Amino acid sequence: MTASESTTQRPSLLHASERLVASVVLVGTRLVSHPHVAAHTEKVSRELRQARAVGQFTVLTATAKLKAALAAETSETTTPPEDSPIVVVPDAPTCIPDYANLSASQIVPLLSALTEDERVDVANYESATRRRRTILAALGDTAS
Numbered sequence: 001m002t003a004s005e006s007t008t009q010r011p012s013l014l015h016a017s018e019r020l021v022a023s024v025v026l027v028g029t030r031l032v033s034h035p036h037v038a039a040h041t042e043k044v045s046r047e048l049r050q051a052r053a054v055g056q057f058t059v060l061t062a063t064a065k066l067k068a069a070l071a072a073e074t075s076e077t078t079t080p081p082e083d084s085p086i087v088v089v090p091d092a093p094t095c096i097p098d099y100a101n102l103s104a105s106q107i108v109p110l111l112s113a114l115t116e117d118e119r120v121d122v123a124n125y126e127s128a129t130r131r132r133r134t135i136l137a138a139l140g141d142t143a144s
Contacts, residue, residue: 021052028051091125
């Protein structure tokens with residue numbers, strides 16, 4: 001089972017386990033009202049309470065394990081492996097104010113007014129971060 005398959009199946013597994021606990025409780029409740037069981041109602045009620053507690057504990061434990069597994073998967077995808085190279089992301093170019101918040105269509109018209117060094121800074125930043133093709137094409141991809 002792949003990580004994406006297990007991630008998509010977790011909510012359905014949790015839902016199924018909750019339905020199972022509810023079904024056991026329903027069956028137990030019906031048994032308590034049965035005439036042959038009426039004589040042993042106290043014992044059955046006690047066992048039913050215990051079964052409900054065990055079921056709830058099981059669901060809570062499974063939920064905690066699923067949350068921990070999801071958190072571990074998330075941290076695995078965001079933490080680079082120890083043997084991977086460290087990538088230094090350059091700061092956003094200061095030659096265009098608020099560069100990081102602008103769209104490519106807002107940036108491209110401003111590129112013609114930049115010096116060659118500023119164009120290289122923009123190209124380096126785009127190559128290391130968002131890799132917007134329209135900006136890199138407008139720059140002639142000077143950073144590669």
